[in-house]
Amino acid sequence: MRLEELIKTNSAIVENELDKYTNTSDGYGLTEIMRYSLLSGGKRIRPFIAIESYKLFAKDGADIKKVLPFACALEMIHTYSLIHDDMPCMDNDDYRRGRLTSHKVYGEAKALLAGDALLTYAFDVAASNTLVSPKSVVLAVRALSEYAGFSGMAGGQMIDLDSAHNVNSYESLKEMHSLKTGALIKCATLLGYYASTDEPDKSVEKALETFANDVGIAFQIRDDILDRIADTGVLGKPVGSDDKNGKTTSLSYLTVEEAQKEVDKFTGEAISVMTKLYETYSASEDRTLADFAKYLAERNK
Amino acid sequence: MRLEELIKTNSAIVENELDKYTNTSDGYGLTEIMRYSLLSGGKRIRPFIAIESYKLFAKDGADIKKVLPFACALEMIHTYSLIHDDMPCMDNDDYRRGRLTSHKVYGEAKALLAGDALLTYAFDVAASNTLVSPKSVVLAVRALSEYAGFSGMAGGQMIDLDSAHNVNSYESLKEMHSLKTGALIKCATLLGYYASTDEPDKSVEKALETFANDVGIAFQIRDDILDRIADTGVLGKPVGSDDKNGKTTSLSYLTVEEAQKEVDKFTGEAISVMTKLYETYSASEDRTLADFAKYLAERNK
Numbered sequence: 001m002r003l004e005e006l007i008k009t010n011s012a013i014v015e016n017e018l019d020k021y022t023n024t025s026d027g028y029g030l031t032e033i034m035r036y037s038l039l040s041g042g043k044r045i046r047p048f049i050a051i052e053s054y055k056l057f058a059k060d061g062a063d064i065k066k067v068l069p070f071a072c073a074l075e076m077i078h079t080y081s082l083i084h085d086d087m088p089c090m091d092n093d094d095y096r097r098g099r100l101t102s103h104k105v106y107g108e109a110k111a112l113l114a115g116d117a118l119l120t121y122a123f124d125v126a127a128s129n130t131l132v133s134p135k136s137v138v139l140a141v142r143a144l145s146e147y148a149g150f151s152g153m154a155g156g157q158m159i160d161l162d163s164a165h166n167v168n169s170y171e172s173l174k175e176m177h178s179l180k181t182g183a184l185i186k187c188a189t190l191l192g193y194y195a196s197t198d199e200p201d202k203s204v205e206k207a208l209e210t211f212a213n214d215v216g217i218a219f220q221i222r223d224d225i226l227d228r229i230a231d232t233g234v235l236g237k238p239v240g241s242d243d244k245n246g247k248t249t250s251l252s253y254l255t256v257e258e259a260q261k262e263v264d265k266f267t268g269e270a271i272s273v274m275t276k277l278y279e280t281y282s283a284s285e286d287r288t289l290a291d292f293a294k295y296l297a298e299r300n301k
Numbered sequence: 302m303r304l305e306e307l308i309k310t311n312s313a314i315v316e317n318e319l320d321k322y323t324n325t326s327d328g329y330g331l332t333e334i335m336r337y338s339l340l341s342g343g344k345r346i347r348p349f350i351a352i353e354s355y356k357l358f359a360k361d362g363a364d365i366k367k368v369l370p371f372a373c374a375l376e377m378i379h380t381y382s383l384i385h386d387d388m389p390c391m392d393n394d395d396y397r398r399g400r401l402t403s404h405k406v407y408g409e410a411k412a413l414l415a416g417d418a419l420l421t422y423a424f425d426v427a428a429s430n431t432l433v434s435p436k437s438v439v440l441a442v443r444a445l446s447e448y449a450g451f452s453g454m455a456g457g458q459m460i461d462l463d464s465a466h467n468v469n470s471y472e473s474l475k476e477m478h479s480l481k482t483g484a485l486i487k488c489a490t491l492l493g494y495y496a497s498t499d500e501p502d503k504s505v506e507k508a509l510e511t512f513a514n515d516v517g518i519a520f521q522i523r524d525d526i527l528d529r530i531a532d533t534g535v536l537g538k539p540v541g542s543d544d545k546n547g548k549t550t551s552l553s554y555l556t557v558e559e560a561q562k563e564v565d566k567f568t569g570e571a572i573s574v575m576t577k578l579y580e581t582y583s584a585s586e587d588r589t590l591a592d593f594a595k596y597l598a599e600r601n602k
Contacts, residue, residue: 026451026452026456027451027452027455027456027459028451028456028459028460028463028467029459029463030451030455030456030459031451034451080417084413084414084417087413089408089409089410089413090410090413107390108390109390109391109462110459110462112385112388112390112391112413113385113455113458113459113462115417116381116385116416116417116420116455117450117451117455117456119417119420119421120420120446120449120450120451120455121446121450121451122446123424123442123445123446124442124443124446124447124450127439127442127443127446128443133435134434134435134436134438134439135435137435137439137442138428138435138438138439141424141425141428141438141442142425142428142429144424145421145422145423145424145425145428146425148421149418149421149422149425150327150328150329150331150332150335150418150421150422151327151328154328154331154414154417154418154421155327155328155329155331155418157414158328158329158330158331158411158414159329161410161411161414162329162330166329
């Protein structure tokens with residue numbers, strides 16, 4: 001299957017699962033608000049990476065049902081972080097993925113609560129994975145909470161809030177993005193692995209984390225470039241908003257050409273790490289994650 | 302040991318654990334904000350219930366270390382809910398436990414983030430409990446996420462936000478409190494049980510939930526009474542704030558005398574359910590949870 005078809009296929013599967021998980025009249029109207037953001041058609045990058053990481057390591061004909069709860073949990077955590085980041089006290093964004101943000105539609109209190117409930121539900125969904133061992137579930141829950149928490153994604157957001165003090169160089173900016181974006185991508189690679197085994201190998205975990213960190217940084221810099229040069233219609237959000245908001249991005253330190261060179265450098269490193277992993281797991285002829293790293297580096301939206 | 306001494310002892314143990322869990326320079330300043338609310342001297346009711354529920358069922362001389370991670374996770378989730386509930390878009394409270402609320406000290410964005418990070422960390426702490434089986438951990442994580450999520454505590458908060466529409470009788474008010482307060486107390490009794498076994502008995506779970514629901518409702522009504530009649534110095538927050546804020550409480554439907562009768566009725570039911578549980582687990586001479594239900598019903602702060 002060509003990569004773009006696979007992205008569509010995986011995305012449709014994840015979409016369907018996310019719909020099923022939240023299709024309930026429980027929640028006193030809260031699930032409707034959770035669904036508004038969760039089912040608004042994101043790229044589903046983290047679930048894709050989790051699923052393909054699982055397929056790389058699975059020895060059992062890759063029954064992806066084993067990784068789907070983890071993949072959905074990742075997307076729920078990603079979505080909660082977007083809802084909270086968009087709130088007036090954070091980035092104060094009115095639009096996300098071409099639609100009004102949650103707090104613009106439902107008000108701040110309910111948006112806050114929907115974010116809380118999505119974060120909470122992510123752990124329920126991950127912990128209810130009965131197709132893997134309890135030991136695998138515990139590994140997944142620990143990774144989700146560590147990479148989403150104060151030493152991961154939330155820590156990155158904290159740096160961002162204090163960015164006037166903390167982000168004063170290209171290096172510190174990369175550190176922030178390594179947490180804000182990279183942490184959950186790392187978690188995605190690990191969760192795929194944990195769905196395949198409950199006795200993970202430290203060296204594999206380390207390789208996956210390096211791959212994911214490179215992909216995360218390249219992804220973020222490509223995002224900065226697209227915000228400057230993309231077509232608004234293609235991007236689905238206003239172009240030039242970073243400049244308008246005086247936001248510090250990689251383009252505060254680099255030209256567009258230099259930035260794309262960085263994207264290519266980190267992507268090259270990611271592909272090289274993944275190639276070594278393929279060699280170790282030589283049974284696998286699957287080059288999807290390396291191809292996906294390249295795809296993200298070259299994307300136009 | 303007398304009950305009040307036991308409350309102090311357990312509280313000190315939990316305090317010490319919460320301190321250790323968050324005593325880290327990770328988090329880019331975020332853990333400091335988490336600690337501000339987490340270590341502000343709450344009653345530690347949920348950890349107490351979890352610990353004593355564990356001691357009721359444990360057959361191994363009650364090494365309470367097995368339940369402490371679960372007890373701390375409960376307190377972290379309780380604290381996150383307070384931080385978010387106090388925010389301007391929710392209840393807009395400036396004081397909590399006699400101190401400025403998190404958003405008054407650190408600003409809304411960081412308070413929001415500290416709440417998110419506490420909720421996230423709760424699952425890390427629970428899942429890192431290596432003194433019980435992975436199966437017990439999975440039971441605990443599922444219970445935490447279900448009782449804190451959209452069909453539990455967050456659902457209760459959602460009803461509260463829509464209370465003008467949804468809470469128009471004493472019965473619907475009780476339903477709201479059964480979720481907002483009761484859900485996490487239920488979870489506390491279950492987590493104590495799960496720390497003692499990874500093959501829980503449905504009928505025990507049901508009895509614990511009934512006990513906890515009764516305790517939760519009695520607790521909330523007693524809270525309403527104290528808000529009307531207590532001494533500000535003893536209570537640690539302004540008396541009469543519910544009336545001042547036009548808040549719907551049990552005293553919107555009942556006189557203080559009727560309300561205290563309800564407290565006593567629910568407490569009596571709770572004690573009766575617990576007495577039956579003691580009879581089943583006749584090895585236990587421990588009457589702590591029944592005594593604690595009585596203590597909560599009669600408390601003055």
